[in-house]
Amino acid sequence: MENFDSLMHGFSIAISVPHIALMIGGVLLGILVGVLPGLGAPNGVSLLLPLTFGMAPVSAIILLSSIYWGALFGGSVTSILFNIPGEPSSVATTFDGYPMARDGRATEALATAFGSAAFGALVGVVLITCLASWIAGVALQFGPAEYFAVYFLAFSSFIGVGGAPPMKTVVSLAIGFAIAAIGMDTVSGSVRLTMGVDELVKGINFVVAVMGLFGIGELLIAVEEELHAKPVSSTIDWRTLFRTIAGLPKHWVALLRSAAIGCWMGITPGGPTAASFMSYGIAKRVSPRRANFGKGEAEGIVSPETADHAAGTSALLPMLSLGIPGSATAAVMMGGLMIWGLNPGPALFVEQKDFVWGLIASMYLGNIVAVILVLLTVPIFAALMRLPFFILAPLIFNVCVVGAYSVSNSYLDVMLMMGFGVLGYLFKKLDYPLAPLVLAIVIGDKAEDAFRQSMLMSQGSLGIFVNNGLVTTLVTAGFALLLLPPLFRSIGLWRNARR
Amino acid sequence: MLSRRTLEAATAILTGAFGVAVVVSSLNNGIDWSESGVESGTFPFITGTIVVVASLYNLVRGWLRGKGIVATRQGLQRTAALFLPAVLFVALIPLIGIYVGAVLYLFGSLRLQSHLSTVRSALIAVVASVALYVVFERLFQVSLPHGWLGAVLDL
Amino acid sequence: MSFTVKFTATLVAGVAVFAIAPQAGAWTPTKPIEFIGTAGPGGGTDNFTRAVQAAIVKNKLVDQPIVVVNKPGGSGAEGFTYTKALTGDPYHLVFGTSNAWSQPLVSKVAFNYTDFTPVAAMVQDEFLLWVKQDAPYKNVQEYLAAMKAKGSSAKMAGAQSKDTDETLTRLIGKAAGIKFIYVPFKSGAEAAVQLAGGHVDSHVNNPSESVGQWKGGTQRPICVFNTKRLPDTGKVTATRGWQDIPTCQEQGLNIPLFQQPRTIWLPLKVTDEQTAFYVDLMKKVQQTPEWKDFIEKSVQTNTFLSGDAFTKYEMQDLEQWKKVATEEGWLVK
Numbered sequence: 001m002e003n004f005d006s007l008m009h010g011f012s013i014a015i016s017v018p019h020i021a022l023m024i025g026g027v028l029l030g031i032l033v034g035v036l037p038g039l040g041a042p043n044g045v046s047l048l049l050p051l052t053f054g055m056a057p058v059s060a061i062i063l064l065s066s067i068y069w070g071a072l073f074g075g076s077v078t079s080i081l082f083n084i085p086g087e088p089s090s091v092a093t094t095f096d097g098y099p100m101a102r103d104g105r106a107t108e109a110l111a112t113a114f115g116s117a118a119f120g121a122l123v124g125v126v127l128i129t130c131l132a133s134w135i136a137g138v139a140l141q142f143g144p145a146e147y148f149a150v151y152f153l154a155f156s157s158f159i160g161v162g163g164a165p166p167m168k169t170v171v172s173l174a175i176g177f178a179i180a181a182i183g184m185d186t187v188s189g190s191v192r193l194t195m196g197v198d199e200l201v202k203g204i205n206f207v208v209a210v211m212g213l214f215g216i217g218e219l220l221i222a223v224e225e226e227l228h229a230k231p232v233s234s235t236i237d238w239r240t241l242f243r244t245i246a247g248l249p250k251h252w253v254a255l256l257r258s259a260a261i262g263c264w265m266g267i268t269p270g271g272p273t274a275a276s277f278m279s280y281g282i283a284k285r286v287s288p289r290r291a292n293f294g295k296g297e298a299e300g301i302v303s304p305e306t307a308d309h310a311a312g313t314s315a316l317l318p319m320l321s322l323g324i325p326g327s328a329t330a331a332v333m334m335g336g337l338m339i340w341g342l343n344p345g346p347a348l349f350v351e352q353k354d355f356v357w358g359l360i361a362s363m364y365l366g367n368i369v370a371v372i373l374v375l376l377t378v379p380i381f382a383a384l385m386r387l388p389f390f391i392l393a394p395l396i397f398n399v400c401v402v403g404a405y406s407v408s409n410s411y412l413d414v415m416l417m418m419g420f421g422v423l424g425y426l427f428k429k430l431d432y433p434l435a436p437l438v439l440a441i442v443i444g445d446k447a448e449d450a451f452r453q454s455m456l457m458s459q460g461s462l463g464i465f466v467n468n469g470l471v472t473t474l475v476t477a478g479f480a481l482l483l484l485p486p487l488f489r490s491i492g493l494w495r496n497a498r499r
Numbered sequence: 500m501l502s503r504r505t506l507e508a509a510t511a512i513l514t515g516a517f518g519v520a521v522v523v524s525s526l527n528n529g530i531d532w533s534e535s536g537v538e539s540g541t542f543p544f545i546t547g548t549i550v551v552v553a554s555l556y557n558l559v560r561g562w563l564r565g566k567g568i569v570a571t572r573q574g575l576q577r578t579a580a581l582f583l584p585a586v587l588f589v590a591l592i593p594l595i596g597i598y599v600g601a602v603l604y605l606f607g608s609l610r611l612q613s614h615l616s617t618v619r620s621a622l623i624a625v626v627a628s629v630a631l632y633v634v635f636e637r638l639f640q641v642s643l644p645h646g647w648l649g650a651v652l653d654l
Numbered sequence: 655m656s657f658t659v660k661f662t663a664t665l666v667a668g669v670a671v672f673a674i675a676p677q678a679g680a681w682t683p684t685k686p687i688e689f690i691g692t693a694g695p696g697g698g699t700d701n702f703t704r705a706v707q708a709a710i711v712k713n714k715l716v717d718q719p720i721v722v723v724n725k726p727g728g729s730g731a732e733g734f735t736y737t738k739a740l741t742g743d744p745y746h747l748v749f750g751t752s753n754a755w756s757q758p759l760v761s762k763v764a765f766n767y768t769d770f771t772p773v774a775a776m777v778q779d780e781f782l783l784w785v786k787q788d789a790p791y792k793n794v795q796e797y798l799a800a801m802k803a804k805g806s807s808a809k810m811a812g813a814q815s816k817d818t819d820e821t822l823t824r825l826i827g828k829a830a831g832i833k834f835i836y837v838p839f840k841s842g843a844e845a846a847v848q849l850a851g852g853h854v855d856s857h858v859n860n861p862s863e864s865v866g867q868w869k870g871g872t873q874r875p876i877c878v879f880n881t882k883r884l885p886d887t888g889k890v891t892a893t894r895g896w897q898d899i900p901t902c903q904e905q906g907l908n909i910p911l912f913q914q915p916r917t918i919w920l921p922l923k924v925t926d927e928q929t930a931f932y933v934d935l936m937k938k939v940q941q942t943p944e945w946k947d948f949i950e951k952s953v954q955t956n957t958f959l960s961g962d963a964f965t966k967y968e969m970q971d972l973e974q975w976k977k978v979a980t981e982e983g984w985l986v987k
Contacts, residue, residue, distance in 0.1 A: 036634065043639055046722060049704070050711045140872075143853030144837070167553045167560070171514050174549040178521045181543045184728035184761070185528075187838050188539040189815030191728065191762045193524045198735060198764030202727025223581045224574040322850070323843045323866050345866020391615070394608040395627060397585045398601050402631055405597065406641045408725065409736070414589055425578075426510045429569055430503075430561075448542050449840075456536040456837050457809060457853070535815070535836070640686055640721045 007129055010357030013058055014365055022063045023362065027370045030070020031377065037078055037086045037211055038403025041071035049336050057340040058358040064333050065316075065362060069121070069370040072312055076113045076305060077381050081106060082396055084215035088206050088442045089272035089308045092280040094214060095435070096293060096300025103296050106382040107237050111244035111375065112301045116255060118371035119248070120306035123259040124266065124313025125363045135267050135314070136321035136346065144453035145464045147269050149474035151447035154265070154274035155439065156482035158281035164433040172432050176440025179204050180448070187452045199412050207407050209441055211400050212417040213434055217424020219393055241378055251302045254283055258303045262310025267318070272311040273442050277435070279307030285485070313363065320356060321346055501570040507561025511554045518550030580612055596646030601628045681927040685745050686719045690737055692730030692750040697813075697841055698779060698860055698952075700724060702916045703749040705948040706776075709939045716935065729753070729814050731763040738769040740921045744928040747773065748919050753817065755968060756975045760816040760984040767968065770919035771929055774936045775959040775967060777949065778913040779860045780884065781822055782875040783902065784868075786849055794877050794905035798830045801855065810834045811845035811854040816984050818914050819845075821975075822858045822879065824982055829908050849873050860914070861953035865890065877902040879912035887950055896953055913955070915967070933960045 013019075026048075033044040044067040052060035075087040080097035093113060100109040128135070142150070159173065182193045183203030194200040248255070258279040265275035283303035284293045293300045319334055323344035337344050342352055349356050384392075404417040427434055458464035466472045521543050528540030570578075588604035595603075605624035609615045615623075635641045689707055693699035700722075707720050725733035730753050737748040748770065755767040783794070791797040801808040810826075812819025815838040823836045837854060839845045842863035848854050850872035857864075858879075867873050869891060877900050878884055884896040903910050918936065920929060939945055940958055949956050959967050979985050 032634075033639075039635075039639060039641070042724075043641070046724075047639055049722075050707060050720070053708050053712055140847065140851035143848060143851060167556045171550055171553045171557065174546040174553065175514060175517065177546040178517070178543055178550065181546070184731060185539040185815075186729075186840055187537075187815060188528075188535060189729065189761055189817070189838070190528055190539045191731075192528055192539055193521060193543055195520060195524060199732075201735060201763060202725070202732035220578050220582060224570055224578040226574075226577075322847050343862075343866035343869065345868075346870025346872060347866060348870075351869070388613075390613040391609060391623070393581055394585075394605050394613075395623075397581075397588075398605060398627065398631075401585075401589060401592075402597060402601075402635065402643060405643060406635060408727075408732070409642070409723075411592065411644065414592065418586065418589055421582075426506070426513070430507055430510055432510075452537045453837050453839070456835055459807070459835070460532060460536075640719065642688075 003129055003132065006353060006357045007361060009354075010359075010361030011364075013354055013358040014062065014361040019059060019062055019362070020365070020369070022059060023066045023366050023369045024373065026063045026066025027070035027366065027373050030067035030072075030370075031074040031077075031374060032070075033067070034071035034074020034086055035077050035381075036403065037084050037215070037400060038207060038406040040075075040087060040207075041068050044071060045333060045336075052336060052340075057337075057342060057352075057355050060336060060340060061333065061355070061359050062362040062366070064336060065359065066366045066370070068312075068333075069366045070374075072121075072309060073114060073117060073370055073374040076117065077110065080109045080113060080301075081381060081385060082215060083218040084396070084400065085210050086207070088210070088438075089276050089312065090304075091210060091214070091273070091435070091438050092276040092304035093301060093308070095280060095304075096295070096297050098218075099294065100296035100298075100301070101385065105296065106385045107240045107378055108244050108298075109296075109301060110378045110381060111241050112248065112298050113305045114371055114374050114378070115245045115248045116251075116258075116302040116306040117309040118367055119255055120259050120262050120309035120311075121313045121367045122364070123306075124263055124310040125360065125367070127263050127314055128317050128360060128363070132317060132321070132349065135317050138267055139269075139318050139322060141470055142269055144450045144457060145467065146471050146474065148447060148450035148454055149465065149471050149478065150265070150268050150270045151274065151443050151450060153474055153478040153481070154270055154278045154443065155447070156478040157278045158439060159436055159482070164431055168430070168432040169436055172427065172434065173436040173440050176437040177444040177448075179209065179437075180441050180444030186445075186449050187456070197412070199410065202408065203445075204416065204441070205407050205413060206438075206442055208404050208413045208417050209420050210438060211404055212420025213424035213427075213438065215396065215400050216417065216421025217428055217434075219396060220421065220425040221428050222389070223393060237379070237382070241375065245375075248302070251299055254287075254299045254302045255306055257282070258306035259310045262307035263314045265307070266311035266314030269318075270311070271315060272308045274439075275311035276304035276308040277439050279303040313367075316363075320344055320348055320359075500568060500572045501575060502565070503567050503569045504562055504565035506569050507565045508558055511558035511561055515551055515554035515558065518547045518554055521547030522551065581608075584608055584612075592644055592646060594647050596649045597643045598628050598632055599646070599648060601631065681744070681925065681931050683716060683718045683745065683931075686721055687716065688746045689720060689722045690733045690746060690748040691722060691724045692726065692733035692748060692753065694724060694726040694841065697726075697843075698862060698914075699730070699749055699751060699916065701862065701948075701952065702777065705945065705952075706749070706918075706936070706939055709942040709944040709948075710935070712944055713938075713942050715938050715942075728763065729757065729761075729817070731757060731761070731765065734765040734770075735763070737919065737921055738765045742923040743921050744924045744931075746921060747932065750917050750919070751779075751818070751914050752917070752971055752975070754917055754919065755972045756817070756979075758986075759972075759975055759979050760986055762986050767972075769922060771922055771924055772964050772968070773918040773920055773929060773932045773960065775915040775917045775957065775964050776936060776940070777916045778955040778957050779862075779916065780953060780955065781818070781858050781860060781879045781912050781914070782864075782899065783826075783856060783858055783877050783879070783907075784846075784849060784864055784873050784875050785856050786852055787871050787873050789855075791876070794900075794902060794907050797856070797876060798832065798907065801832045801834070802830070804855075806833045806835070808832055808834050809837055809854040809856075811837050811839060811848045811857040813840065813842045813845055813859075814838055816979070816982075818912075819858055821978050822909075822912055824978065825909050825912070826858075826907065846873065861896065862951070865953070875899050877905050877907065879909055881910050884953060887953065915957075915959075915971070916954075917964075936960075 033039045045064050075090045076093050079085045079090040079093045080101050083094050083098040085091040097109045185192050261279045262275045280303050284290050404413045454464050465475050525540035525543035529538035530540045530544040531538050588600050591600050602624045606620050609620035689703050691700045691703040740746050758766040810823045820836050823834050827834045842859045845857045846864045846867050849857050879902050886897040889895045
């Protein structure tokens with residue numbers, strides 16, 4: 001157990017008064033940036049980076065990774081309370097978290113989310129601890145064809161679980177792909193679909209799109225249909241909080257399955273967003289309570305949150321061992337590594353043992369600190385739901401406007417967000433599903449890049465997708481998830497008809 | 500009062516128009532196989548075409564099958580009362596900046612629509628905007644637009 | 655008496671004011687300064703931007719805070735387009751490479767180098783030819799022979815399309831008579847991982863993009879695109895350092911010098927004093943120990959071009975770009 005010894009050594013570095021203080025400070029700042037839409041962990045990390053130039057690398061990475069944990073948790077808060085996902089990976093949490101909160105069970109929704117998130121993160125760290133070297137090897141197996149297959153798998157596990165009219169799902173998905181294609185194209189270097197708006201060369205930011213589609217769209221629907229949230233009980237409800245946390249283990253199947261999906265997607269290049277969607281999609285397919293999904297079902301929160309955090313945590317490993325950051329925040333941290341004089345790469349584990357294992361140990365501690373702090377904030381956030389809707393609505397609007405602007409200091413983004421708000425309203429009103437649109441915006445261009453890179457490498461032959469065991473398995477699994485449910489359904493219909 | 504039929508048709512036309520724009524725009528990028536692989540317009544062209552075809556289907560189906568009312572007159576009025584002031588707020592940002600705009604927007608909405616007292620409305624509006632200023636401008640050094648007014652006052 | 659004292663006092667005060675005057679005329683920033691990096695976090699341009707920031711902050715060269723903002727959209731076009739609109743604003747500097755003048759040649763972007771006030775070109779980043787650690791070829795000639803034998807399936811990975819990496823790939827192809835498949839990825843780091851996994855045959859990363867992989871034994875450089883070998887900075891792996899890597903030219907691949915400048919620009923219509931302030935600031939940055947450390951760690955060549963020298967360099971480089979882009983048919987229509 002060489003890893004175990006290293007980990008214990010890591011703990012001896014991470015556990016010190018200044019380090020714990022850094023963790024608490026980092027987590028609190030992270031929660032703040034996570035809660036405010038538009039600001040995110042990259043902002044917090046980027047802001048504090050200059051302060052860390054004078055620190056020891058271990059202290060610096062502990063501070064920065066604590067911001068990351070705080071922001072991951074904080075991002076779920078707005079998803080659940082206001083249907084505004086602050087990060088791409090917390091979109092799937094809105095599907096059941098928001099209905100549950102609107103139903104007067106905000107405390108329960110938040111506690112479920114945080115509890116399962118912490119579980120996911122811990123599984124991710126344990127995985128890193130035990131299998132660090134093996135994982136790095138697995139990640140290397142992924143070329144463009146395998147990348148594409150992973151994205152395909154994520155799409156097929158999620159598409160078709162909504163029960164929306166098929167042609168409306170198709171429109172939603174295709175528009176999402178088109179939006180993802182706007183801007184500079186990596187493979188050809190040419191500018192696409194900007195329709196004469198020069199600024200669109202940067203593409204349409206995901207956060208801008210979801211703030212409009214989900215946040216603004218939901219506000220408009222709520223005010224029109226008078227779907228005001230049920231008032232939350234006015235006492236601070238610690239008992240509900242503890243009961244919810246204590247009751248989480250009964251979802252053990254969902255927890256374990258989602259953690260497995262999350263770790264898998266974090267190690268492979270799928271990432272946290274694809275992981276949370278896939279986990280939600282699969283939970284909805286296999287759960288006996290699937291009819292309740294979308295109406296405030298606890299497993300609908302457990303599944304995406306666990307997978308999101310498991311993936312977010314295990315994605316830090318490719319960053320350290322290969323130098324490919326799995327997320328924007330990981331990328332800023334990687335920039336920091338270079339400035340502190342460390343080169344990410346396989347050698348880091350050999351040359352900088354103190355740093356790597358100090359960081360891994362701090363992942364355990366940081367997550368525990370984060371979940372405790374964030375649970376303490378639950379009553380404060382739940383109290384927000386006590387504000388009457390007619391006061392909350394203009395405030396949410398205001399925060400969305402500021403958030404959309406701050407994503408990249410762009411007024412165009414604010415106007416786009418308003419446009420997406422109208423689209424979100426129309427789609428919701430007419431039963432067009434929003435989730436495929438969002439999924440396509442997030443991973444559509446990556447999937448396209450991967451496909452075209454594969455085509456370049458194979459000189460146009462589709463054979464590259466059945467070239468080796470790994471890619472063949474992924475593609476087959478994708479088709480199975482896509483085609484089997486409608487097949488079973490039609491067989492079932494046919495049988496029923498014969499009876 | 501808004502019938503489902505009208506709204507279905509309007510939405511399908513909107514998505515269809517977007518599809519047409521995507522198709523036309525992607526033709527400029529080329530939709531063939533070239534030296535450097537699949538040309539960059541190919542995928543947008545395919546997705547645009549799918550959007551157009553599916554929108555036509557939705558248009559016809561929505562027109563034939565759409566029945567009943569999707570939104571009442573009162574409902575639409577409430578939505579407009581929330582959305583139009585917000586649109587005005589966004590439109591005025593280049594002129595008066597985000598902070599002054601936010602104070603006016605919040606005060607107006609709370610006072611006129613939510614019927615809060617003048618003092619309360621003003622208090623919420625100012626506190627919320629100052630909080631935004633502190634968090635964004637001071638804490639995270641994200642400069643929000645000050646508008647033409649800000650330039651004149653040299654903030 | 656009292657008159658004399660008063661007069662003297664006035665005189666002294668006057669002299670004092672006069673003595674300070676030239677400095678009072680020089681411009682100093684009174685607000686936070688924003689550095690706009692035209693690449694994503696962790697990339698070469700981002701590291702450059704943050705190294706300048708670190709040198710300034712650690713040595714307190716400026717009283718005002720410095721904020722780094724990444725605007726990587728559109729292969730950096732986002733950052734340039736954003737800065738272009740800030741005419742007359744001396745609190746925004748944009749950091750890039752030769753993409754300021756090369757990108758407008760090959761894509762329809764809404765800026766050109768003429769939309770900015772040049773401040774300085776500070777470093778020249780090197781390019782090396784990298785192969786997988788366990789690849790059979792020991793030197794460039796063996797590599798080139800193996801690639802030739804592959805016919806038209808020799809794969810080169812790189813960052814971005816129609817940028818430095820692809821240009822260099824085409825130059826190698828032409829010099830050695832090989833038809834490479836160039837596979838563009840988002841960053842050099844991604845290209846390095848693809849090589850480590852054996853999905854491509856080679857790439858032409860900068861030293862800093864692949865040094866971690868070299869140390870870790872997944873890939874190794876076989877030659878450097880410079881007229882002379884890189885400076886001696888000690889061993890990188892157990893047995894070899896940058897100085898041990900032969901130049902491509904001495905290995906018979908005739909591409910003498912291929913480098914990438916890192917550049918800093920202000921928006922148009924800033925005053926000469928403001929430009930002078932930043933030129934001076936960057937000169938000071940270059941004297942700091944942090945900067946020397948950065949140059950050494952990232953294995954780049956320290957240079958400093960500003961004013962006419964910068965413009966002259968830029969024009970020469972632009973001519974080169976035009977030549978390659980015309981030959982390859984990349985020029986934007």
